[in-house]
Each structure stands twice: as C-alpha cells, then as structure tokens.
Amino acid sequence: MADCYALLIADSMMKGIKSMEQSTRAIHMGFPSLDDSHAAAIAMTSAYDFTSAQEASDRFNGVTEGNIYSRFTNPSVEHFERKLTSLENAEAAVAFASGMAAYLALAMTFLKQGDHVVLASGIFGTTTHLFRQYFGQFGITATCVDLDDQHAWQAAMCDRTRMILVESPTNPLLKVADLSWLSGLAKRNHALLVVDNTLLSPVNQRPLNHGADLVLHSTGKFMDGQGRTVGGVIAGRKDVIQPLKNYLRSSGTCMNAFTAWVLSHGLDTLTARMAMHEQNARKVEAWLRQQSCVKQVFSTFSPVHPQAEVIAKQQTGHSPVISFIVEGGQAAAWRCIDALNLVARCTNIGDTKSMVTHPASTTHCRYSQEEKLQYGISDGLVRLCVGLEASQDIIQDLGQALAASQVKHSLREVVSLS
Template sequence: MSKQDQNPFENAGLDTLAVRAGQIRTPEGEHSEPIFTTSSYVFDSAEAAAARFSGEDPGNVYSRYTNPTVRMFQDRIAALEGGEAAVATSSGMAAILSTCMALLEAGDHVVCSRSVFGTTTALFNRYLKKFGVTVTFVTPTILDEWQQAITPDTKMLFLETPSNPLCDVVDLQGLSAIAKANKCLLVVDNCFCTPALQKPLELGADLVVHSATKYLDGQGRCVGGVVVGDACIIEDIVIFLRTAGPTMSPFNAWVFLKGLETLRLRMDAHSANALKLARWLDAQPHIEKVFYAGLEAHPGHELAKQQQRGFGGVLSFRVQGDKAAAWRFIDATQIMSLTANLGDAKTTIVHPGTTTHGRLSEEEKAQAGITDNLIRIAVGLEDADDLIADLQRGIDAL
C-alpha cells in the first residue's frame, strides 16, 4: 500500500479529527476548506448527467442535497461522533423533524423524555400527532418508565442527556438495552455535550442529533443541524431532505467546520467555568437549588462521570421567590446576554418558563420541572470571576 492510499485518520484522536477529517482539496491546493457557493453542477455529457441523477455516479447533482463544503462538515462530525455517516440540515429542529419524517409513519409510537427543549416537545406532542404518530412522555432518569411506555407500535426512543434545562443525566447503556430488546431506534440529542464530552453511539444509541447552532459553531454565528449514525439509516434521512429541502447552506457548513477545529478546547473551558459558577451558586442562601451534573450532590453526578468527559457549560437554578424575582435577577445582570441561545463564547441567561419552554402548557411545564423561579445559564468563555460578580448583581436584586 502506498502512502497516498493509507488513511492517516484511521486511529486519529478527536482533536486531529476535529481539524482534519473530511477535508478535500481542489486542484488549486487551498489549505483552508473552500466554500462551494453554487446551486448546481455541470456535467460532461447527457449520459454523465443521467448517471448522476440515477445515483450510479455518486458525484454532485444539486446543492440542496450534494455540496462539497456541506459534505466536508458531514464527514467531519461523523468522524468525531464515531458514526458511519451524517446528514446536515438547516437547523437543529430540522434535524429532529427530518429524522422523524424519514423513519416514522402513521400508526407509529414514540417514547420521549419529558426533559427536552420546549420546541422538541411541541414537535412531538402537537405536530407529529397530525400525521398519526403518537407519543408518550416519561421521566428520563427512570428506565422502568421507558420500558413500561413501550408498545408493539413503538419505533423510537428520544432524549437529551444532559437534559434542557435541568441537566438530568440518563443511563444510555441501560436505555440502549431496552431499545434493542424492543427493536426501537434510540435517538440522542447530544447538543449539550458534543462528541468532545460524550459519544452516545459508543454507548448504544442508533442516531445522534445536534443543533450545530450551539457548541459545534461556538460563537453564535449560524443556524444548522446534523444527524449522525449508520449509513443505511442516514440514507433514509438524506432521501427525505432531497425531497423536502431543509438542508444546510455551504456557507454555514464552512462556519461549522471552523468551529469544530476548537471544539474540545472550548468544551473544556465551558465546563471549567460552569463548574465554578455552579459551586458558587450552590453556596448562596438566596438560591434554592442548582441543577448541574458537575456538583457532587447531583443525582446523576456519578453516571455523568462514567459516560461523559466533562459536565458541559449549561446549568440552571431556582431563586427564592416567584417569576418576578427571577426576572429581577436576570435584568440585574450586566455582562450576560439575555438570549435563548446557548453554546456561545458569550454567556447567556434566560427564563425558560417564558421563553424556551414558554409554549408548553402549565401541566407540561410542571411535568418537566419548569418552574416560574427557574433560570438557565449557558456559561461562556469570559473570566469566571467576572461572571460570578454578575451573578451577585442578580442576587442583590432579589
């Protein structure tokens, strides 16, 4: 085997894959990945065009579903997650929707964690039902509830771990055993950890979904999503995207490629800052409870240590008082950005009950633990002491 035929990334570490995996070069020999800003591609002949459209020739056809820049991002995130293939989408919610539309049909049943992003709950509980897909919501950390909720029609188990916003940690190997025994697909939203901290496929998941908008980018620049898993499953999702069109733009894919290059460095820094803030908050008398798996008192702490490299950058906490108190706390901060996004270099703060989970009914909020005095922080890369001083401003306003 010649040097050119060898795969230098076969046993490469995550940091090398994050910088190098999936890259292609044109005859120009560019060092940085190029952006292919073209909608379509020219064929050498009518016969060549027919071969492309039929799939006989795997080359590019139309940038709605084949674009070299997007393909580089897909190949890189697949390598990082340890999956065979990936498909990129226009947003994180598009990744979840595309997965469901491709793999579910009328009459199918989904078991979903109660502790997921509010829009994910709305998608399952309101919109997929219109197409004849039913859903049962369960407590994510109680495996018996998952088992008991499964019916002969169950096709998919869906969850986040750690969850949004209460940082519940789910036993992925235990849940995978349940999924396999019942011939269900296990789909894990790995947005909070990214492959830098957790690899659900290695723990038994069938598919991993991401909002690339968050930590995969890392600077709040673009919106996108991605699904990773076995090639045969991903191909079904590709076919849906080819038809329906919620695909990623080449420019966004290029931005995400650049974000991946610093993924582990950023996730380690986010985790370190978040742990400092969580410990500080946990010691404050005006804070009722802090939700962060990095705290030893968190019920999922030991499990998180087993299946994660770190605890991530998102935490939430309940202040003493009601919604008005939570709003006063948020409004008193001066450094943190009041926005619902997360995964940014800039720390963000938000009131889940009236924003990210605001569309849920009061019953759904109660089941998910979304109280009026709950605040979520996605800890950024600023100096931790400055962020703690900002939190003190919030406490002083209570």
C-alpha cells in the same frame, strides 16, 4: 504531461473567449484554482457542470458518485458532515437547515400513521410540541417519560413504539439518561434510540459508543461557538443515515454552504472551547451553591448528582449549562435577569458570551402549568450557559443581579401578585 495538456486546453479556451462579445467573455472567464488554499473554500454554487449527458445521467441515477445539485450534494456541507462523522465515531452524517429540521426528518423518514414515540419529559418544548401537536395530526402518538425513571420507560413501550428520543443531559435541568440501558430497551422493542447530544458535544459524550442508533445536534450551539448560524446534523450507521439523505433530497431542508463552512471551522476549536467552558462553569457553579438566595443548583458537576455513576461512565466532560432556582419565584428570577450587565439575555447556548433565559416563559412556554410543575420547570428557574469570559467577571455580574433579585417588590409587581 497532463498539466501541459490542461494548460493547452485553457489557452485554447481563452483565445476563443477573446473573440466573443464582452458579456459572453465575462460569463465564461472561468475560476481561479484554490488547490493550494490554506483554509477551506466555500462551495457557493447551486449546481454543477457535467462533462457529458452520460455523466449527468450516471450521477442522477446513482451509477457513479459526484455532485448533482446543492440541495443534497455540496462539497462544503459534505466536508462538515465528514468532520462530524469522525468526531462522533459514526459511519455517516447528514446536515439540515436547523435542529428542528433534523427532528422533522426523523419523523418523516422513520414514522408512519399509527406509530408511537417515547420522549424524555422536559426536553426542548418545541421538540415535544412538534411530535405531539403536528405529528399527532397524522396519527403518530407520543408519550413523555421522566428521563431517570426506568420503570416508566418500560411501561411506556408498546408494540407500536418505533422511536425513543432523549436529550442527555436534559435542558435545562441536567438530568442524565443511562444510554446503555435505554439502548437495550430500544433494541428489545425494535425501536430506534435517538440521542440529542447538543449540550455536551462529541467532545464530552459519544452516544453511539453507548448503543444509540442516531445522535443529533443543534449545530448553532457549541459547534458554531459564536452564535452565528442555525443548523442541525444527525450521525449514525450508513444504513440508517441513507434514508435520511433520501428524504433530504426530496424535502429540501438542507444546510447551506456558508453555514457548513462556518461550522467546519468551528469544529477545529471545539475541544479547546469546551475545556474553557467547563473550567469557567465549575467556578460559577461552586459560587452559586454558596448564595443564600439560590434555592437549588442543577448541573452535572456535583458528586451527589442522582446519576453521578452514569455520568462517570458515559461522559468524558461536562456541559457549561447550569440552572438555578432564585428565591422569590418568577418576579425575582426576572429581576435577576433584567439586572445583568455582562451576561446576555438570550435563549441560545454555546456562545463565547455567557447568556441566561427564563425557561418557564421562553423555551418551555408551550408546556402546560401542570407539566411545568411535573417536569421541574419552576417559575424561579433560571438557565445559565457559562461563556468564555473571565470567570470572576461572570461571578461579579451574577452577584449584583442576584442581590437585585431580592429587593422589595415594585408597585407594578405588588399589583400583579395581588
């Protein structure tokens, strides 16, 4: 009966539209139903129609749930958030325009003048710069601590500490935090523990299960999987996510519907892709360890990793990010990078394509030279994210590039080094 009633209304509307001017008919023709669509549709709309003034008022004032405005309520974005919530074993999630927008939201929502933040040393340089430089202008202080030094973490805490922020594993040196231990430290000091889980994804680690209050992702990495989008997302308990959603409503740092649609489909293949990434990375990592011109390899695969017991306890898999130090410093590292044919020179990670970057001169260039030395970001360090190509092809390309890295210096390099 309801379907018949809807058809009668639609028929009546069409008869009315037919009597209108051409431009009016085009504007008010209506939309096709996508209820039977096999793939999720994209909610490409800025706003929503209300059945009455009362309904509009009720939604804006939180009396009833429903879409209001796409800056903070969009079906495609909410679909992605629900998927990520499930994968991270969270209660709720909120998506942002970028990973850095997510970090900005954390500070704007939970910090005020006089508050203190403890950051894991050596994390993404822009994150550290954001907290120390920009938030520092508003009276928020930040201390960097070696991720695996528990005494340093305890010493860094004070009565003004409101947030602990870590990447685990870190990028690019693959250090690992004991999340359960850090959770206890945070709770004793009434601080939020925020874990950036980008390098592992919820497939290989669920920080909330180990006591984290919030988990953050830069979604343009493994969640997208093909380097097509930029985005960020934070998941956790509802009572902690809701203030972030309130901030999003006022700030407008929202994820767009198309990006959310891409990411939702990316999550469908995330488990399969992470398994393929790890399978390839294990072979590449084992090969790198056998190369005489490679001084050191950093990964979470090795049984002699300093945090091997912690890795076994809290990770269900590994990141395909591997870093290695090339004999010969920056000149050799750059020769290696420049000689690559298959592996892309790119600062992103998580793509189907393998890619490398030189952290000291790119992602961590905002650290001082002293900080780079302290945190292990050496001039010869190369970061590799192993993609989904055939492993033997990746190894072959790395082999010829490493050989090229060890040739005699060119005249330009001799001059620059002298």
